[in-house]
Amino acid sequence: MSPEPADSPAVDSPATDSPSADSLYEALKVFEGRTTSAASVGKDPVNEPMIRHWCEAMGDAHPAYRGPDAVAPPTMLQAWTMGGLSGHPTDGAGRSSAYEELSALLDAAGCTSIVATDCEQEYLRPLRPGDTITFDAVIESVSPRKTTKLGTGHFITTRMDIRAAGELAGTHRFRVLKYAPAPAPARQQSEPKPRRPRPVVNRDNAGFWAGVAEHRLLVQRCADCATLRFPWLPGCNACGSRAWDTVEASGRGTVYSYVVMHHPPFPAFDPPYAVALVELAEGVRMIGNVIGVPYDKVRIGMPVRMEFAKVDEDLELPMWRAGVEED
Known part of the structure; x- marks a missing residue:
């Protein structure tokens, strides 16, 4: 629900x-x-x-x-x-x-x-x-x-x-x-821009966010069958093993699917913007905002590259920059 x-x-x-x-x-x-x-x-x-x-x-x-x-x-x-x-x-x-x-x-x-x-x-x-x-x-x-x-x-x-x-x-x-x-509330010129909501970090995904802090895109790999998986999970969805390690992804991929968000005004967000499901070169898929091109120019198959964008004074988030050439 x-x-x-x-x-x-x-x-x-x-x-x-x-x-x-x-x-x-x-x-x-x-x-x-x-x-x-x-x-x-x-x-x-x-x-x-x-x-x-x-x-x-x-x-x-x-x-x-x-x-x-x-x-x-x-x-x-x-x-x-x-x-x-x-x-x-x-x-x-x-x-x-x-x-x-x-x-x-x-x-x-x-x-x-x-x-x-x-x-x-x-x-x-x-x-x-x-x-x-x-x-x-x-x-x-x-x-x-x-x-x-x-x-x-x-x-x-x-x-x-x-x-x-x-x-x-x-x-x-x-x-x-x-x-x-409801009428949109007037915002004072001197009022600072609200901060984005903080990502939920728990024991299952803490390693991913630790990688983000180091500007590394880490993907889980099953220690038994070597299947890569994302998002991070406590067990392998292919063989059920709980043993795993990580690999550092290249950060390159293509837009597999996308949506354009047109939601009502919400603090720290400025719609419309594009959110894509990106298929990494390594084969797993991730979701994130698309930057670098107007929202209405995003297309399925478009090459993108992971970029760690600083959204406020103490938060960086992985986003997808479009308009890059494939290697």
């Missing part, structure tokens, strides 16, 4: 007691229990190619997801319900406009922004290649008016029941905050 997008818990807004807020909430509550999709059919049955792609993207090599008795990773539960860019072949059949009507009410009340806050999944039976997926979705709940650092609005929770061959396989709850953005 992911946290709500605020530094402090959401609280009931004092405006909840106003007549207009009360009447809006009453109108929103009517949507609880309304169906948004009924007896919809997954675009594809559970299949091995999608399982393989998922496992490759996640770096999950568990043997349960391969071979004649393979099962799908449980966290793929919602993936089997997605229609992709072209949508479901039966779009319009078994679907209602309840969610669009709810959203329109909130838009009219000034809650024009939306952010996903968390999801919950429950797994009841494994999904196997060949299973045909059907699903129903319902608006499960609408919260009273809440105020967060992002703004004031309502949390909407939808529940999707996912079935395989008619048998309930799992449930997927998805929660969003539909809100009116």
Whole structure:
């Protein structure tokens, strides 16, 4: 589960007691229990190619997801319900406009922004290649008016029941905050720029951060099977050995994937900026900010080089500088 997008818990807004807020909430509550999709059919049955792609993207090599008795990773539960860019072949059949009507009410009340806050999944039976997926979705709940650092609005929770061959396989709850953005606080000219959050250093990754302090990019290596791994872990995900040493990586790699962050204002961060998943020359992958080129110029396959960037008086972080030539 992911946290709500605020530094402090959401609280009931004092405006909840106003007549207009009360009447809006009453109108929103009517949507609880309304169906948004009924007896919809997954675009594809559970299949091995999608399982393989998922496992490759996640770096999950568990043997349960391969071979004649393979099962799908449980966290793929919602993936089997997605229609992709072209949508479901039966779009319009078994679907209602309840969610669009709810959203329109909130838009009219000034809650024009939306952010996903968390999801919950429950797994009841494994999904196997060949299973045909059907699903129903319902608006499960609408919260009273809440105020967060992002703004004031309502949390909407939808529940999707996912079935395989008619048998309930799992449930997927998805929660969003539909809100009116809070005005950005004015910052005084003399006010110092906030410091970035400190990285969490624990007994499992302390060696990596010790390397950063020495401007060395250290990658764990299994002492038994020599498999490299990142992020740092207490045991080898290939053979299970707990014995390991380190190798110093070259710091060169290519952008394997990336996202551009457009989050609301947050101390010490200046969106938009690009965050990349970089595949190192040694074969492992790392995440970090891309610097050296505008965020909209980052591309998959772009060569990058590790750079230790000083972000404040006592913190250096590994980042990826683009615009470098491969050796």
